[in-house]
Amino acid sequence: xxTDQKKNQGVTSATSDVWGNHVAVAGTPEGFxxxxxxxxxxxxxxVMLERWQAGTEEPPHSHPGxxxxxxxxxxxxxxxxxxxxxxxxxxxxxxxxxxxEVGYVRAGRIHDAKYLEAxxxxxxxxxxxxxxxxx
Numbered sequence: 001x002x003t004d005q006k007k008n009q010g011v012t013s014a015t016s017d018v019w020g021n022h023v024a025v026a027g028t029p030e031g032f033x034x035x036x037x038x039x040x041x042x043x044x045x046x047v048m049l050e051r052w053q054a055g056t057e058e059p060p061h062s063h064p065g066x067x068x069x070x071x072x073x074x075x076x077x078x079x080x081x082x083x084x085x086x087x088x089x090x091x092x093x094x095x096x097x098x099x100x101e102v103g104y105v106r107a108g109r110i111h112d113a114k115y116l117e118a119x120x121x122x123x124x125x126x127x128x129x130x131x132x133x134x135x
Contacts, residue, residue, distance in 0.1 A: 022051055028131075031056030031115070036129075048123045052076070052115035060088055060112045061133050065126035069103045074119030078103060081110040081134075088134060110134050 022033035031053035036046065052074070060081050069076075078095045081088040088110065096116075097103045105111055107126070 022049070029056060029058050032058075045127065046125045046129045048125075048129070050119070050121040050123050052119040052121070054115060054118045057114040058112055059133065060110050061131055062108050062110050063105065063125060063132065064130040065107045065128075067105050067126065068124045069097070069105075070122040070124075071097045071099055071101050071103075072120040072122060073099055074115065074117040074121075075099070076116060076119050076121075077114045078105070079112050079114075081112070083110070083134065 020035070022035050024033050028034075033051045034048050036048040054074075060079075075096065075098050078097070080091040080095075082091040083089075095103065
C-alpha cells in the first residue's frame with residue numbers, strides 16, 4: 001500500500017474538508033445546509049453537497065431539469081406524485097435510498113423527500129437548479 005493510500009484510509013464524510021463550509025439557504029426546509037458551485041458552462045450541471053438532519057423532509061416539489069442524488073451517508077426516501085382531480089396522489093410505492101445508492105428524477109416530476117437518517121448527499125442537477133412547488 002502506498003503512502004497516499006495509507007493517508008486516505010479512514011477519510012470519511014465526517015473527516016473530509018469536502019463536507020465543510022455548508023450554509024443554510026433562505027426559503028429551504030429546516031435541517032438543510034448546502035455547499036455549491038456555479039458552473040460557467042451554460043450546458044453544464046450544478047453540483048451541490050447537501051446535508052440533511054435526520055427526521056427532516058422536503059414537501060412535494062419538482063425541478064426544471066433532471067437530477068441525480070448519490071447517498072454518501074444515511075438513508076432517505078422519495079415518493080412520486082401525479083396530479084389527479086386537482087390534488088396530488090402518490091404515484092407508485094415510496095422508494096428508499098441507502099448509503100452508496102443513486103436516485104434519478106426526471107425534470108418536472110413531482111416528488112417529496114424524507115431524510116430517515118442524517119444524510120450527506122451529492123446532488124447533481126442538469127443546468128441551473130430550481131425548486132418548484134406544485135400549483
